Amino acid sequence: MNKLISVLLILSVLFFSACSTRGKRVYNSHKYSAPKSYSANKSDHSSVMDNKTYSHPTMRPYVIRGIKYYPTVVGVGDEFDGRASWYGPDFHGKHTSNGEIYNMYDMTAAHKTLPMNTIVKVTNHDNGMSTVVRINDRGPFVDTRIIDLSKSAASKINMIATGTAPVSIEILGFESKGKKKIPTIAELKKSPQKATISEFALQIASFSKAEGALKTQELYDNTDGYRTVIKDMENEDGRIFKVWLKGFKSEQEARDYKSQGNFENAFIVRED
Numbered sequence: 001m002n003k004l005i006s007v008l009l010i011l012s013v014l015f016f017s018a019c020s021t022r023g024k025r026v027y028n029s030h031k032y033s034a035p036k037s038y039s040a041n042k043s044d045h046s047s048v049m050d051n052k053t054y055s056h057p058t059m060r061p062y063v064i065r066g067i068k069y070y071p072t073v074v075g076v077g078d079e080f081d082g083r084a085s086w087y088g089p090d091f092h093g094k095h096t097s098n099g100e101i102y103n104m105y106d107m108t109a110a111h112k113t114l115p116m117n118t119i120v121k122v123t124n125h126d127n128g129m130s131t132v133v134r135i136n137d138r139g140p141f142v143d144t145r146i147i148d149l150s151k152s153a154a155s156k157i158n159m160i161a162t163g164t165a166p167v168s169i170e171i172l173g174f175e176s177k178g179k180k181k182i183p184t185i186a187e188l189k190k191s192p193q194k195a196t197i198s199e200f201a202l203q204i205a206s207f208s209k210a211e212g213a214l215k216t217q218e219l220y221d222n223t224d225g226y227r228t229v230i231k232d233m234e235n236e237d238g239r240i241f242k243v244w245l246k247g248f249k250s251e252q253e254a255r256d257y258k259s260q261g262n263f264e265n266a267f268i269v270r271e272d
Contacts, residue, residue, distance in 0.1 A: 035106045035152065038119055038132040038175075045119045045173025047076045053174070058098055058116045064141045070200075070270070072113045072250035074171050080249075082146025082256050084122060084167040086154030087139075096137035103150070110137035110148035113250050117175045122147065124157040125166040131156035134175055143255060200254040200270055201244040204228075204263040213241035220245065224257070244269060 038044075053059070059071045088104045096102050098116045114120070114135045123130040133153045140148040147169060151160070159165040204220065207213045210230075217228040226247040233240050245263075248254040254268050 035103065036134075037107050038134060038172075040121055040130070040132050040172065042076060042172050045175060047173055049073065049115055049118075049174045053115055053117065056116065058138075062138070064138075067141075069112050069138075070251050071115065072252075074114060074118065074249065076171050076173055078171045078249060080146060080169045080253060080256070082167065082169070082252075083144055083164050084124075084147045084149055084154075084157075084159065085140050085142075085145050085164045086149040086151055086159065088151035097139075098136050100136050102137065105152050106150055107131070107133045107153050107156075108136045108150045109133040109153060110139035111135050111146070111252075112138060112141070113252050114171075115174070119172045119175055120147075121170040121172055122149065122153070122157065123168045123170075124159060125168065126162075127158055129157040132172065143259060146252060146256065199246065200248045200251050200268060201229075201246040202226075202248070202254055202258055202263065202266050203242055203269050204245050204266045205243040207241045207243075208238070210241050213243050216243045223262075226257075 059073075061068055061070045063069070087110070091102050092104045094102050096108075097110070102108075109120070109122070111118075111120075116135055118135045119132060120135065121130055121132050131149075131153050133149060137148070145164065147167065149157075149159075154160050157165065157167075205213070205216045207216070210232075213230045217230055220243075221228045223245065226245045229244050229246055231242040231244055233242060245266075248257065251268065251270075258266055258268060
């Protein structure tokens with residue numbers, strides 16, 4: 001009898017223990033380093049993007065939802081405008097595009113085309129507040145958004161409640177793995193930071209006669225600092241004269257400018 005009671009007690013303990021675990025979500029446990037902040041002082045970051053980063057797999061073109069993105073080399077001081085968003089708990093603990101573990105409390109961000117480990121200053125145009133983050137992920141894959149901030153970075157510029165905000169991004173430098181040193185003048189001259197992987201343009205018009213293309217080129221040349229060129233091409237119907245607006249530093253810059261609607265029916269072209 002005593003044995004039967006003991007067995008029943010053991011079974012009841014196991015049953016209630018199993019019930020108590022139902023409905024609980026299991027999370028992967030990752031060891032996070034202490035959140036790292038970044039300085040807005042440009043001298044704290046390398047002004048040269050090392051050759052290893054320049055040829056890293058994260059600089060290869062990639063396709064998301066049928067759209068091809070071309071990571072672009074940028075230079076210190078380059079600036080871009082757009083809307084920022086932020087991402088948090090749903091991605092916390094998951095891998096970023098460069099293989100790191102996303103920590104929503106760290107000062108990081110996602111960008112479609114900037115090199116990994118680019119240090120950028122993000123300024124919220126609604127309130128003038130700014131913060132400095134390191135790029136370690138790809139996104140946000142929405143045409144109207146330029147950068148996806150970590151939760152902590154978004155809180156620094158007071159945009160958690162609004163979800164998005166108009167911002168400007170300034171390239172401060174690059175964080176390199178290993179020993180850092182101040183680059184020499186010779187190294188700066190050899191730096192690929194001003195090189196472009198490919199050149200993007202906006203086709204704003206096309207004509208069967210050169211006269212129309214010439215008038216359009218003259219009318220819109222130097223619009224917002226961009227230059228116009230005429231592409232003389234052949235198709236099955238004969239010669240065609242296309243007018244391109246050039247001077248964009250990246251695909252994202254071209255997309256952001258196109259979204260302003262200054263040119264009806266314009267579309268982005270790529271010149272290798």
